[in-house]
Amino acid sequence: ALAAPAIAQSAPQFTWRVTSSFPKALDTIFGAAETMAKYVNEMTDGGLTLQVFPAGELVPGLEAADAVSSGTIEVCHTASYYFWGKDPTYALGTTVPFGMNYRQMNAWLYYGGGIDQLNEFFHTQNLHYMPCGNTGAQMGGWYRKEINSVADLQGLKMRIGGLAGKIIEKLGVVPQQIAGGDIYPSLEKGTIDAAEWVGPYDDEKLGFYKVAPYYYYPGWWEGAPTLSTMVNLEKWNELPAHYQSVMATACEAANSNMMASYDWKNPNALRSLVANGAQLRPFPQDVMSAAFDAAQATYEEIGATNPMFKKILDSQNAFRRDAYLWAQLSEYNYDVFMMSQQQAGKL
């Protein structure tokens, strides 16, 4: 159809700030907020304008949720698991150790009622939650010495945070909270023995391979961490319905866009890291199994006194069980065959 004659329409104007929990240096994660904001700004022709600020410019990264909940700032882009200390249910909006993989998380969020279940919780925090980005399965971090069994974890001082730190502590690790910029000198001096960050693309920039060459996988504590855009609940409710739809759709597009960005960048970074001396190592099976069991024990402890946490995790786990049954057929066998062709130099 041709364009109809222009009609006058009232267009409300909103200018909102988005505080990121990440520095600009983490350009892919910070970039997901920028992508989301760009989509919103373009789609509304500036009617809803989002301005993104890196961690620290408006409030520190770990105060993002509080600033939005209180209404000081309209929107944040964050990993909700940073705030698990307030309530472990926050972690379920990102991931928990041995959680679902990327595709499973999205299936549960968008079709398994996950977003609604999470918002049943987040609305009690005066926050409206929308998934907005994913790193995929992260790496298991950098180690000064090889890890050959659970015994090698005893007393290991490792930079690892949050719920993962609480779980890995059960395996003998002594978790350390250290800001990104301080990890390298701590590893170099031997103040710490190991550190986890993200994956090849981000890790390469910090140069850990020079001082802790053993690069372990998989990052079992972050199988598919989901970033989120969280909006102050009153502000969200003030938005006209079409602007709510714009934000939700922009977040859904940015959610997969960030995964595509990492998937594009990580292969080259991995190649470069290995060329520079990074030593790739899989975690021993006894470490994986002990960590899995420690995670389940931790969730039982939390769930015993936190019915909301238990209800949402049970929902995630029920789907994870079935999804990993299906994943063993076409998707897995396709990839395994293609990997065998890659190894044979046929791709």
Add this chain to the structure above:
Amino acid sequence: ALAAPAIAQSAPQFTWRVTSSFPKALDTIFGAAETMAKYVNEMTDGGLTLQVFPAGELVPGLEAADAVSSGTIEVCHTASYYFWGKDPTYALGTTVPFGMNYRQMNAWLYYGGGIDQLNEFFHTQNLHYMPCGNTGAQMGGWYRKEINSVADLQGLKMRIGGLAGKIIEKLGVVPQQIAGGDIYPSLEKGTIDAAEWVGPYDDEKLGFYKVAPYYYYPGWWEGAPTLSTMVNLEKWNELPAHYQSVMATACEAANSNMMASYDWKNPNALRSLVANGAQLRPFPQDVMSAAFDAAQATYEEIGATNPMFKKILDSQNAFRRDAYLWAQLSEYNYDVFMMSQQQAGKL
């Protein structure tokens, strides 16, 4: 910020038709067009209204691209590989046998310049291409008898279409073109020996397990087929920039939304199929290898006379090679460990 006073703004009004290449019965694939249209309609508050029609209501499914190219209809939602007979480059907008997996395809499309490269071709067809949905790795179809080697494929009459048919022909299969509704009676009578459709969710509805119980995997000809929304190029160029952004973002969101939908539905359908007697079988390795080699030979033949096809496939393959190197680390090992836990009944 509070809402500023309403301002008058000219809002052009468009009402466009979207012709789907799929029947409503394929509700997940057809649903991707509905999801995309819903997002567009909501985000523009009806300013750009898309009306979706199933295959056959406006034009037959396999005439969707022609109808849009000629301007008879503004938009189609289709699998561009249906039109590979016009030019094999059409297939590269969906997938080719042994192509990239779901995440790799998105990385290449959104970050590897894939969308732009494809539009360099599609614009010559008077079409503007946007990815809009994915089934993930499909299953390898239903067989009346077991396939234990390439020898068992000799003379096998199989319902399989397009470029995959051309490739599998090299392995001795006699490809048949049969519409969805005619597959079941053909298998029952033995007019054909095998048929491929989509995956557990769609296949279950057609009841193939009753007449061809061997259900093979993986569907090597469709590792991650990408659906697309294609807009008549002149119509696209007439859209105001913010409506172009709305359509592109809605397509990007619907692209991953459809994958989430299948990932949510397939596990239950698989369970049900097996309970009803479907016999799961992996393709023998010699079949996979012979098919891979036949595919490469076919691409070389096409590329020898079609530089655009060669250029785009080379770009896809260069990324696929690196991406499968990276995929072997965290993502793969995370999933393998979780599958082992699933098999041990620990999930």
